[in-house]
Amino acid sequence: MGALVLTTAAAVPAQADGEPAPHDDNGKTATARGHGGAVATVDRDATEAGMQVLRSGGNAVDAAVAAAAALGVTEPYSSGFGGGGYFVYYSAEEGRIHTLDGRETAPAAMAEDSFLEGGEPIPFAEAVTSGLSVGAPGTPATWEQAVERWGNRPLRTVMNPAIRLAERGFIVDQTFHDQTAANAERFADFPATAELFLPGGAPPAVGTRLRNRDLATTYREFARHGTGVLSSGIGADIAATAADPPVRPGATRTVRPGLLTQADVSGYEVVAQEPTRVSYRGLDVYSMAPSSSGGSTVGEALNILTALDPDPADSARLQHHTLEASKLAYADRNAYVGDPAFVDVPLDTLLSDEFAAQRACLVDDASVLPAPAAPGDLDGSGECTPAAPQQAGEHEGPSTTHLVTSDRWGNVVSYTLTIEQTGGSGITVPGRGFILNNELTDFEFEVAPSGAGAANLPAPGKRPRSSMAPAIVLSDGAPFLALGTPGGATIITTVLHLLVDRIDRGLTLPEALAAPRLSQRNAATTQAEPAFFGTPEEKELSALGHQFTSTPEIGAAAALEFLPDGGVLAAAEAERRGGGHAAVQLP
Structure with a gap:
């Protein structure tokens, strides 16, 4: 798409409210069996976002993007607008499998030795929490292409459940609290991240509501204009944040600048x-x-x-x-x-x-x-x-998330998406409500003496191995299983x-x-x-x-099995990562 001139509403800082909210640990169902469409994710809100789209006439592709966008709200340390992933789609009409490679790409200025200093690899932890690790996000283009090529509903409709979720907020569970606490020290060094995820200087308490109005604004712009937003405001903000990470005054952490430019971000192409x-x-x-x-x-x-x-x-x-x-x-x-x-x-x-x-x-x-x-x-x-x-x-990194969807027409999606480490680079784009990936640390930093790693060295525009x-x-x-983790x-x-x-x-x-x-x-x-x-x-x-x-x-897997009677069994984790949620249209 060409450049767009966007008028952006004034950003309202995302926040966690102090008042307790109902916390329903029993709201998740690990397995569901029935007919019609199905969704399984690691999160109840995300599964419900996918189900809302299915109930409104959307297909498995629409539901997958809706659920993924919702995970960007409730699982922001594992996935989101600043990351990438791989989308596998079975078209019932064609009887054929399609895939989209939405993996992040290295900046045009990246070289084989970009992770070396003085001929030695930089410390891995320093590479993770840096602008240097940030690749051009592939998630926005993946969502747009999937919906445009195979969806039943326009992008603006598909994004609505996630927009509402970001505005109204979600209930913090123990897993989210623990992941925040594990990242609190580095999150505190980035003001935009601290403001969003460390309200009052600490991880949000279990049972409180976390709102992300900045992300709602970002999603709303994307829903209206698609990846055109990467050619101006949002894309420029991504590149500027990676190139010069905004670090808290007085922080002692070594945070290297990145190589990403707006041309890298806006020029991204799904394969x-x-x-x-x-x-x-x-x-x-x-x-x-x-x-x-x-x-x-x-x-x-x-x-x-x-x-x-x-x-x-x-x-x-x-x-x-x-x-x-x-x-x-x-x-x-x-x-x-x-x-x-x-x-x-x-x-x-x-x-x-x-x-x-x-x-x-x-x-x-x-x-x-x-x-x-x-x-x-x-x-x-x-x-x-x-x-x-x-x-x-x-x-x-051990993070990432996975979801599966199907619909009443027989279409199926298996989609894995990520920002790499739990918490990605730790760097939130100011005013935009999402964390940038650290995906480029999946490259080998150097070739081993045996020659191993040469296939996965950095290069301009290259996708790191996943x-x-x-x-x-x-x-x-005919579909029998859809799965991933x-x-x-x-x-x-x-x-x-x-x-x-x-x-x-x-x-x-x-x-x-x-x-x-x-x-x-x-x-x-x-x-x-x-x-x-x-x-x-x-x-x-x-x-x-x-x-x-x-x-x-x-x-933390999610899977579907298609049964001989024409029904579907949706299955999510019962315990791992706090348990997932599975649902079907007609139980």
């Missing part, structure tokens, strides 16, 4: 691309192609499992094979996957049956592969001898294990979401949630040589 696809147990699993590594790595791991063909009745053996498949797929991800506009990603090879067989032959039923495992040989030799070891660093893996599974061409680099392993638990182990969808999670990412140890320890499976896997380290929580 419409073909999804990844693999066949698994007679089902077709679709997800995101690079710049995300989600679809390729989940797909390769599933192909390795197909080659190994473990007995689903032997739970420990199935888990052993899944962990080993994940380890090998991560080795290949780290070596070969980056933004395909800048590097030659061997996607066809990585997702081929022949390559999977080459990788599967390394797996031993009686022992564990040493880690880090080496990437596979791309020359097609099929030999089990691995190439020279490589291991790239892993910096992806692990986001929103997926839609078809059975005989937040969790940084653990996203891939969570999606993989959810698929294995539902398809191979035969767990119900709610059971698969509730099961203790493991995450093997080509490391000597596998992360495991506390409930896994002491189980018979843990003892059997440990006897094989697997080593486990405890982590409190992995991911």
Whole structure:
């Protein structure tokens, strides 16, 4: 769009009211079953925003954007207008999967050595909380394109629930309070962030109402003018804030300036691309192609499992094979996957049956592969001898959020969106009500001595590699599952294990979401949630040589399953991240 001259209403500072408001912990429903459309997110208000749009005649795409915009209000530390994501859409009319790559892009002034000083990488924490980490946001263009290409309702209608939510406010729960408290020290160094999220100098109390009138104004302008707002006021504010972060006088924090310009922001383009696809147990699993590594790595791991063909009745053996498949797929991800506009990603090879067989032959039923495992040989030799070891660093933040939607016409959306770390860069755009991403820290800061990381070095306009893996599974061409999760680099392993638990182990969808999670990412140890320890499976896997380290929580998934009777089962987390909310039109 061309430049627009906008008249902006005077900004009203967002605030938290001091009076207690009703706090209903029982308002969330983790599962819902029925007919018509469905929505599942991590947040009740966001799910309700999507349902409002469905009830008014909107489709799954409209509902997904409405829910995502609402999450920008209630989950501002995980997603929002200043971030990006990946949108996977099944069109019932076409019987086809479409995807939008809305990943943030590096500024035109960014170079391979932009995260180096004196030839050494800058401290990672300093990179996170800086203007240097801010990429051109992809979320506004993703929302606009999705609605324009596939929606039933205009953008101004789709954005209305989130605008009302931002104006009226939402009730602060324990998760929001705790996330604010964890970020309070750095939030306090940015006046706009402190004013919004630290009312009275402290995290808002559980049960109080938080309003964000600045964001309501931002959303209202976007609803009227679309991404045209990035060519003037809002876009200029994003660029100016990243280039020269407004820091509190007297703050001692090192906050580096960024490289983002208004031309970077207004020139952002969403990439419409073909999804990844693999066949698994007679089902077709679709997800995101690079710049995300989600679809390729989940797909390769599933192909390795197909080659190994473990007995689903032997739970420990199935888990052993899944962990080993994940380890090998991560080795290949780290070596070969980056933004395909800048590097030659061997996607066809990585997702081929022949390559999977080459990788599967390394797996031993009686022992564990040493880690880090080496990437596979791309020359097609099929030999089990691995190439020279490589291991790239892993910096992806554990935040992000995921949602799924469907409608009465049979359309389905699986959408993962993020601002990277919990709290992103920590820098709120003054007067605009949203935090900027720190997505560029997903680049490798330098190439390892082994050569690992070269595919994911910074470059002008480049998208950093992601692990986001929103997926839609078809059975005989019709939707069977839609799923995804937040969790940084653990996203891939969570999606993989959810698929294995539902398809191979035969767990119900709610059971698969509730099961203790493991995450093997080509490391000597596998992360495991506390409930896994002491189980018979843990003892059997440990006897094989697997080593486990405890982590409190992995991911916060949302999923849909389409039932033989034409109904839909919507499932969100029951406990993780405070629990999610699922709803259907006709329970």
